[in-house]
Amino acid sequence: MTFNRKLLQQLLTRAGVIAAVTAAGVVGLAAPSTAIPHDPGFAFLPTLTRLIPTDCSAIIDAVTVRQEKAGTFGVRVKVTQTGEACSDxxxxxxxxxxxxxxxxxxxxxxxxxxxxxxxxxxxVGFGTAPGVGRVEARIVALDAQDREMEQISGTATFTLS
Known part of the structure; x- marks a missing residue:
């Protein structure tokens, strides 16, 4: 069987995504994250997702951002998207x-x-205002119909004061 260049590229891309997802899952099992998000730049574990039905995947890096109001947090999200014909x-x-x-x-x-x-x-906004206390947060990738996509969600556990 002969592989054409595009098929080989897709196979290698998928293998890379699987390797990254596996590595992130192993790292994520090592220990829970704890910190106060008012400390600048507290990072979530990366979220890895596959954008079905396209040939796209994404790595979502997220970091908390200090907010003035007590019991709130902001999240700076950086998306690294790869593949062809990626939809919204x-x-x-x-x-x-x-x-x-x-x-x-x-x-x-x-x-x-x-x-x-x-x-x-x-x-930022109402959806990032859990109030004072211990907070568990996660980053989730959704399709256009608000269904969760294939992913390993990045998580963080912290205390808001």
């Missing part, structure tokens, strides 16, 4: 306050690898 999709920040039980989040469209409707590139 969404990235969401979801959280649960482990002390109060309150859970919420918010989502934004991603167009050509750029997160839309952010404030200076930072996701």
């Amino acid at each position: 999709w969404k990235v969401a920040v979801r959280f649960k306050n482990l002390d109060s039980g309150y859970a919420d989040g918010q989502q934004h469209r991603v167009v050509n690898g750029v997160v839309q409707d952010t404030v200076d590139g930072v996701i």
